[in-house]
Each structure stands twice: as structure tokens, then as C-alpha cells.
Amino acid sequence: MKDSITLSSSASMQVSLDAIFNGNAGLTEHRKRLLEHVPNSNDWAALPLGSLETKDIAYLSAATHHEFAILRGKTKDILFHGTERHCFITGELFDLLKAKKLRLIAHSHSDRGRIIPSQDDRDFLTYIGQKSSTIISYITGVEIEFSADIFNE
Amino acid sequence: MLSILQAKKLGINACIDKIGRELCEKYSDRSASSYGQYGDVVNCFVGLSTTSFHSENIDNLVLTEEKQWDYFAECSVDLYSGEIIFL
Numbered sequence: 001m002k003d004s005i006t007l008s009s010s011a012s013m014q015v016s017l018d019a020i021f022n023g024n025a026g027l028t029e030h031r032k033r034l035l036e037h038v039p040n041s042n043d044w045a046a047l048p049l050g051s052l053e054t055k056d057i058a059y060l061s062a063a064t065h066h067e068f069a070i071l072r073g074k075t076k077d078i079l080f081h082g083t084e085r086h087c088f089i090t091g092e093l094f095d096l097l098k099a100k101k102l103r104l105i106a107h108s109h110s111d112r113g114r115i116i117p118s119q120d121d122r123d124f125l126t127y128i129g130q131k132s133s134t135i136i137s138y139i140t141g142v143e144i145e146f147s148a149d150i151f152n153e
Numbered sequence: 154m155l156s157i158l159q160a161k162k163l164g165i166n167a168c169i170d171k172i173g174r175e176l177c178e179k180y181s182d183r184s185a186s187s188y189g190q191y192g193d194v195v196n197c198f199v200g201l202s203t204t205s206f207h208s209e210n211i212d213n214l215v216l217t218e219e220k221q222w223d224y225f226a227e228c229s230v231d232l233y234s235g236e237i238i239f240l
Contacts, residue, residue: 067216067218069216082216085217085218085219086215086216086217086218087215087216087217088213088215089213089214089215089216090212090213094212094213094214097214104216107216109218110218111218114189114191114196114198114227114240115187115189116187116198116200116220116225116227117185117187117198117200117220118216118217118218118219118220118221119183119185119200119202119204119206119220119221119222120215120216120217120219121185121216121217122183122184122185122200122202123206123208123214124214124215124216126182126206126208127206127208127211127214128214135187142189142190142191143189144187144188144189144196145187145188145189146185146186146187147185147186147187148184148185149181149184149186150165150169150177150181150184150185150186150199151169151177151178151181
């Protein structure tokens with residue numbers, strides 16, 4: 001029973017993402033408000049700690065066809081709006097990452113099948129001294145965990 | 154039935170062996186692994202890059218979907234049977 005509930009949730013999320021991606025459905029009010037904080041590519045916003053979930057960026061990505069990322073510090077969540085293929089982080093956010101004051105919680109990909117991390121994704125983790133993070137597909141809703149240490153079992 | 158973490162361990166190690174453990178150790182500082190559940194299987198990936206990452210004097214970090222691994226292996230691990238299939 002538990003497995004069937006899990007599968008239904010995954011299937012329903014994919015249906016929702018598909019509908020939003022194809023313009024046949026809209027975001028919830030909560031996610032519309034999130035997007036209002038970061039309406040354009042390369043915008044970012046500080047939000048209350050723990051206010052962002054990985055699923056949020058899948059839905060935002062489905063609506064905009066852009067990558068999003070969630071960073072998290074001790075007191076704030078950061079929502080970053082990327083472009084179609086990148087999240088390019090510079091300036092104040094880069095400085096906070098370099099100082100290890102932010103962690104990369106998750107970012108979104110458009111992978112339709114299996115989600116594969118990129119070398120840049122890997123280098124990002126290495127640079128900020130973080131072992132692993134999550135990637136979510138905004139097409140399927142599937143989440144993977146990727147790591148910069150292949151021998152860390 | 155395997156747990157997801159058990160399947161991950163089997164799959165990542167199978168990918169490392171497929172690429173070659175020695176090669177993976179040589180480029181361990183330029184490698185990445187990933188795993189995720191897709192229905193009744195856990196898909197695992199290991200990728201190696203032979204290009205160095207020069208982190209000195211950079212002023213930006215990028216997350217991107219553009220993947221150009223020099224060596225990689227992917228497999229699926231069946232949670233019920235433990236069967237490993239390379240993709």
C-alpha cells in the first residue's frame with residue numbers, strides 16, 4: 001500500500017509538471033509568490049530559512065523552462081533563478097559560497113530520462129567543500145543525489 | 154528487497170569496476186557519482202573528467218546541464234532481484 005501511494009505521488013507530480021511545462025496549468029499561489037521574488041534570469045532572493053522545498057524549483061522550472069537553485073545558510077534560504085541551461089552565480093552569492101556560508105541544497109535540470117550531473121555541478125560542490133547535493137528533473141519530478149566523491153560509500 | 158542505499162552501493166561500485174578502478178582512482182578528484190530511484194530500480198552513474206578544475210582566482214560558479222564526461226558508466230540496480238544492467 002505504501003509503495004502504491006509513493007508511485008501515485010510520483011506519477012501525479014509528473015502529470016502536474018507536464019501540464020505546467022506545456023502551459024496547460026499554472027503554479028499554485030505559493031509558488032507564484034516565490035517566482036515574484038525572482039522574476040528574471042539571474043535574480044535571487046533571500047527567504048525565511050526552510051521555506052523552500054526541492055519540489056518548488058521543479059515547478060518554477062516547469063513554468064519558466066529555466067534552471068533554479070536553492071542555497072541555504074544558517075538563517076536564510078536563497079532562491080536563484082537561472083537561465084535555460086545554467087545557474088551562473090557571481091557577486092555576493094559567490095562570496096558567501098566561497099566563505100562556506102551557504103550550502104547547495106538542490107538545483108533543477110531538464111533531463112527527461114536519467115538525470116546526470118555535469119562537471120560544473122561537481123566542481124561547484126568541490127569548491128564550496130560540500131560532499132553531495134540534489135538535482136531534480138522538472139520534466140519527471142525525479143530527484144537524484146550526486147556526489148563529488150565516488151568512493152564515499 | 155534491497156534498500157535504496159544498498160542498491161546505490163552495488164551500482165556505484167559496478168560503475169567504478171566497469172570504467173576501471175585504477176582509472177577512477179587516478180581521476181578521483183575529477184569524478185562524480187549519482188544515484189536515484191526510478192520505480193523499482195536505482196539508476197547509478199559514475200563520470201570522470203581528465204580536465205583539471207582551476208579554482209584559483211575564479212569569481213563565479215556555474216551549475217549547468219552541459220555534460221562532457223571523458224569516461225562514464227551508468228547502470229540500473231533492480232531493488233527486488235539485485236540485478237545490475239548497464240545502460
